[in-house]
Structures are given as C-alpha cells and as structure tokens.
Amino acid sequence: MPQQMVWFFTSIAFSFIVWGIVATRYIWPELRLRQRADALRPLLFLHSFRFIGLAFLVPGVVSPDLPPAFAHAAAYGDIVAAIFALLSLLLLPSSTGVAVAWIFNLWGAADILNAFYQANHAGLLAGQLGAAFFLPTLVVPLLMITHGLAFRVLLQHQPEPAMHESRYPA
Numbered sequence: 001m002p003q004q005m006v007w008f009f010t011s012i013a014f015s016f017i018v019w020g021i022v023a024t025r026y027i028w029p030e031l032r033l034r035q036r037a038d039a040l041r042p043l044l045f046l047h048s049f050r051f052i053g054l055a056f057l058v059p060g061v062v063s064p065d066l067p068p069a070f071a072h073a074a075a076y077g078d079i080v081a082a083i084f085a086l087l088s089l090l091l092l093p094s095s096t097g098v099a100v101a102w103i104f105n106l107w108g109a110a111d112i113l114n115a116f117y118q119a120n121h122a123g124l125l126a127g128q129l130g131a132a133f134f135l136p137t138l139v140v141p142l143l144m145i146t147h148g149l150a151f152r153v154l155l156q157h158q159p160e161p162a163m164h165e166s167r168y169p170a
Contacts, residue, residue: 008126008137015141023145031149037093039153040101043146044092047085047108052139053078055132062130067122074118077111084108102154109147112140 031039055061056071084104091097118124119136126133 002125004126008133011137012141015138016145019142019145023149027146028149028152031153035093036098036153036156040092040098040150041089043150043153044085044089044101044104046146047104047143048082048089050078050082050085050108050143053135055135060130062132063128066128066130067118067124070115070118070122070124074111074115077107077114081108081111098154101150105147105150105154109144109151112144112147115140 031042054075056066056075062071081104084100084107088097088100088104091100115136129136
C-alpha cells in the first residue's frame with residue numbers, strides 16, 4: 001500500500017475516533033432527552049449539507065483522473081441524501097416525516113458504504129480527491145456516526161424522548 005494511502009486511512013481512522021468521542025460525550029446526551037422529531041432535526045440539518053458531495057464532479061477541485069464511477073456515485077448519492085433530509089425536515093413531526101427520515105437514513109448510510117466500496121473497487125488514490133480530500137477524512141466519519149445516532153433515535157418505539165433519565169436511584 002502506498003504511503004499516501006496509509007496517511008489517508010490514518011486520517012479517516014482518527015476522524016472516526018474524534019467524532020465518536022464528540023458524539024458520545026456531547027451529541028447523544030443532548031439528543032437522548034428529546035422527543036423523536038426534535039432529536040432528528042439537528043441530524044437532518046447536518047445531512048442537508050450533503051450537496052457538498054457534488055464537489056466530486058467539479059474539475060479543478062478533484063483530479064481529472066478521479067474515477068468517474070466513484071465520482072458520479074458519490075456525488076449523486078449525496079445529493080439524493082440531502083434531498084431526503086430536507087424533505088424529512090419539512091414533514092416532521094408527522095408520521096410521513098418519520099417515514100422519510102427512515103428512507104433518508106437507510107439511503108444515506110448505504111450511499112456512504114457504496115462510496116467506500118466504489119473507491120476501493122476503482123483503485124482510488126487519495127491524491128485523486130484533490131481539494132475534496134477533506135470529505136472522506138473529516139466529513140464522512142461524522143456523517144456515518146450521525147447515521148448511527150439517527151438509527152438509534154428512529155428505533156425508539158415511543159414518541160417520547162429517545163432515552164429517559166432513570167427515576168429510581170441505582
């Protein structure tokens with residue numbers, strides 16, 4: 001494995017670690033006390049910025065030899081995820097909004113996993129990402145972690161806060 005790829009994957013790993021700590025210490029403790037729609041909104045707003053994945057299609061931002069199969073799948077998958085996130089935001093707190101949030105979350109998580117697959121399948125080199133290097137090394141780990149949080153919120157069956165503080169002392 002070329003050394004540039006080692007640094008690339010190290011950057012991704014560190015980002016997962018740091019965003020995981022942030023989510024565990026700061027994001028989830030706030031979301032778990034909210035009702036479902038109120039817990040989903042900040043996650044959906046974050047994912048509404050996934051239009052930034054269109055950067056994979058912009059010449060000069062990425063290398064001209066960026067594999068088109070990867071670029072198109074990542075860019076179009078991200079814009080669809082952003083549209084689902086915005087649509088869900090418009091429809092919450094209705095049951096239709098929750099259903100669209102499920103569609104968004106399933107699509108968005110699958111899209112990110114597909115992008116990793118496409119990158120590996122196409123033999124993507126980190127340098128081919130150009131200025132878009134920050135997307136998989138900084139943004140994608142945050143998006144994957146927040147997809148996990150959204151699944152956790154969505155899997156709560158009651159319309160009350162995602163997790164209650166215990167009323168009884170241990």
